[in-house]
Amino acid sequence: MLVQIHGAERCIEVGTYTGYSSLAVALVLPEGGQLVACERDGKAIEVAKRYYDRAGVSHKVDVRHGLAADTLKSLIQNGESCRYDFAFVDAEKKMYQEYFELLLQLVRVGGLIVVDNVLWHGRVSDPLVNDSKTLSIRNFNENLMKDNRVDISMVPIGDGMTICRKR
Numbered sequence: 001m002l003v004q005i006h007g008a009e010r011c012i013e014v015g016t017y018t019g020y021s022s023l024a025v026a027l028v029l030p031e032g033g034q035l036v037a038c039e040r041d042g043k044a045i046e047v048a049k050r051y052y053d054r055a056g057v058s059h060k061v062d063v064r065h066g067l068a069a070d071t072l073k074s075l076i077q078n079g080e081s082c083r084y085d086f087a088f089v090d091a092e093k094k095m096y097q098e099y100f101e102l103l104l105q106l107v108r109v110g111g112l113i114v115v116d117n118v119l120w121h122g123r124v125s126d127p128l129v130n131d132s133k134t135l136s137i138r139n140f141n142e143n144l145m146k147d148n149r150v151d152i153s154m155v156p157i158g159d160g161m162t163i164c165r166k167r
Helices: 002-006 020-028 042-055 068-077 093-106 120-125 132-146
Strands: 010-014 034-039 061-065 084-089 107-116 150-155 161-166
Touching (some): 002 020, 002 084, 010 020, 010 068, 020 042, 020 084, 034 042, 034 068, 042 061, 068 093, 084 093, 093 107, 093 132, 120 132, 132 161
Parallel strands (some): 084 107
Antiparallel strands (some): 150 161
16 A cells, blocks of 8 residues: 555565565565565575466566675666665564664655564563664664654554654
């Protein structure tokens, strides 16, 4: 829905897994739209590609197999900065801050970065929970609240999702 409302044509997904979210994005992209889907798990990519084929959107999805941070850095080095309208992150939680910093370079002013699992099953609000993933997400959330490069809205549905609009 956000991709449609925003009129996004160029999108990035960090953490594709079996393709549920990327399929939803690809289905609403205009015919000339493109989604760069970053995933490190080759078997998950195979599953996702089958769904893209079945839905007739394979031509809209550029699957990048490897570490998402490396893919994002490569896009930046190839002159793709500020060329994307929308990004969705649902990947390695300890990497959220790095992904966000890289995506800020790739997403245009007014573009959206949506980050999933920001409530982390409620653990981020429990001061007694201090495992590395929870701390990473908690710190990421705190950093976002102070970040004047974006406007944010945390949506407390499911496991929480933060919508960031680049200023």
